[in-house]
Amino acid sequence: MGVPLESDSVSENRAFFALKNGELVPAPHARSPWSADMLHGRLLGGLAARALEAEHGDPEFHFTRLTVDLFRNSPLLPLTVETAQVRQGRRIRVADATVRTEQGVVARASAVLLRKGEQPAGETWRTPAWDAPAPARLGPPPPAEWTPPFDLWRLTDWAGLGPHRVWLRETYPLVEGEDVSPFVRTALAADFASPLANSGTSGLHFINADYTLTLSRLPLGKDVGMESNGHLSDEGVATAQCTLHDTSGPIGYCLVTAVANPGSLLGG
Numbered sequence: 001m002g003v004p005l006e007s008d009s010v011s012e013n014r015a016f017f018a019l020k021n022g023e024l025v026p027a028p029h030a031r032s033p034w035s036a037d038m039l040h041g042r043l044l045g046g047l048a049a050r051a052l053e054a055e056h057g058d059p060e061f062h063f064t065r066l067t068v069d070l071f072r073n074s075p076l077l078p079l080t081v082e083t084a085q086v087r088q089g090r091r092i093r094v095a096d097a098t099v100r101t102e103q104g105v106v107a108r109a110s111a112v113l114l115r116k117g118e119q120p121a122g123e124t125w126r127t128p129a130w131d132a133p134a135p136a137r138l139g140p141p142p143p144a145e146w147t148p149p150f151d152l153w154r155l156t157d158w159a160g161l162g163p164h165r166v167w168l169r170e171t172y173p174l175v176e177g178e179d180v181s182p183f184v185r186t187a188l189a190a191d192f193a194s195p196l197a198n199s200g201t202s203g204l205h206f207i208n209a210d211y212t213l214t215l216s217r218l219p220l221g222k223d224v225g226m227e228s229n230g231h232l233s234d235e236g237v238a239t240a241q242c243t244l245h246d247t248s249g250p251i252g253y254c255l256v257t258a259v260a261n262p263g264s265l266l267g268g
Contacts, residue, residue, distance in 0.1 A: 015173035016043055016149075023078035024175065029149050031076060034207060034261070039074040040149075041107075041208070042191035046174050048097040048109035049187035051081040056095040061113035063183050066190075067212040074099075074106035091115040129249040135167050135223050136247075150188075158199050164228045166196060182218040186244065186252075189224040193254040197228035197240030206238045206258035215244075215252035223247055226254070236260035 017024040024047060032038040045068040053063070079101050087094040093113040099106055132155050141151045149172060155165035168189045170180050180188070194208035225245035232239050238258040244251050 013172045015176040015178075017047070017079075017174060018176045020078075023080055025078045026076045028076070029172070032073075033146060033148070035073075037075055039076055039079075039106075041070045042188050043174070044068065044070060044074065044079075044099050044107040045109065045191055045211070046180075046184050046188040047079065047081050048099055048107065049111075049184045050174060050178075050181075051083050052095055052097050052109065052111045053181060053183050055083045056085060056093060056111070056113065057183075058093070058113065060115055061093055062116050062217070063111055063215060064114045065112040065212065065214050066109060066187055067111075067210065068107065068109045068187070068191075069210045070107050070208065071210075072104070072106045074101055075103070077101040077103065079106070086110075091117075127243060127250045130165070130225065130227055130243075130245055132165055132167070132225060132227075132245070134247045135169065138167070159201060161201065164196050164199065165226070166192065167223050167225050168192060169223050182220075185222065186215065186219055186224055187213060189226065190244070190254045192226060193228070193240065193242040194256045194258050196226055197231045197242055197256065198233070198238050198258050205260055206233070207261040208256045208258040211254055211256040213244075213252060213254050217251050219244075219246035219251055220248050221246060233258075233260075 014027055016030040017026055026039055030039055030043055032040040048068060049066060079099055081097055081099050083095055083097045085095050091114060095111050097109040135153055138153050141153050151169040151171055153167040158164055170185055170188060174180050174184060190211050190213040193211055195204050198204060198206040226242045228242045230241040236259060241253060241255045243253055
């Protein structure tokens with residue numbers, strides 16, 4: 001499964017997972033920032049996307065929606081991913097994925113693929129492109145209190161209120177011997193919608209339970225930009241949304257739900 005690495009693009013960085021005897025064995029740096037013995041939730045979404053793309057992807061169809069349910073913390077144990085086709089139609093394809101360890105199911109995902117076709121005539125209002133400078137103009141990511149296992153450019157002050165902006169770029173392969181495809185790259189980035197939109201003046205105190213990624217197209221290049229444009233929370237329950245960009249313009253949206261957590265991932 002996944003996209004094989006080309007000979008000139010093999011990363012020197014160690015992958016998050018190695019495929020051994022049909023299981024995906026996590027490396028130590030696959031841990032979550034919430035706990036040293038917990039798998040990072042973004043990787044569960046990435047593995048689900050990888051399996052769905054490998055087993056149900058089609059050049060004539062586009063991954064339009066991916067919903068990832070992160071309902072159980074997973075320790076750093078080997079995982080397996082199973083998929084099942086739910087619907088195959090002329091213009092729509094629906095598939096599910098289940099991620100499990102020896103302790104049981106830790107995440108699930110569902111994907112909707114729509115057949116590509118001719119763009120309708122006329123004009124429709126579009127989400128405008130943002131004015132954020134591209135990573136190529138920003139230089140290396142600056143050091144921060146929390147250093148994630150991917151490149152992160154913070155374009156706004158997270159200690160302040162208002163919309164927040166970032167660029168993200170994967171620096172590790174997801175699975176040993178494979179490139180990270182544009183769809184999987186976006187699925188990994190989408191998990192960051194929660195810390196981006198749910199951070200406040202005292203840091204991040206919400207941990208996400210799920211996220212839903214919707215895409216009009218896949219990103220061009222390796223950089224995925226994200227801008228938070230909505231947050232609501234009451235009685236310890238939050239919902240938030242972000243717009244996703246690449247260096248050419250907006251590509252989709254991400255909606256997340258989250259629950260209050262006493263720990264703090266990012267300082268204020």
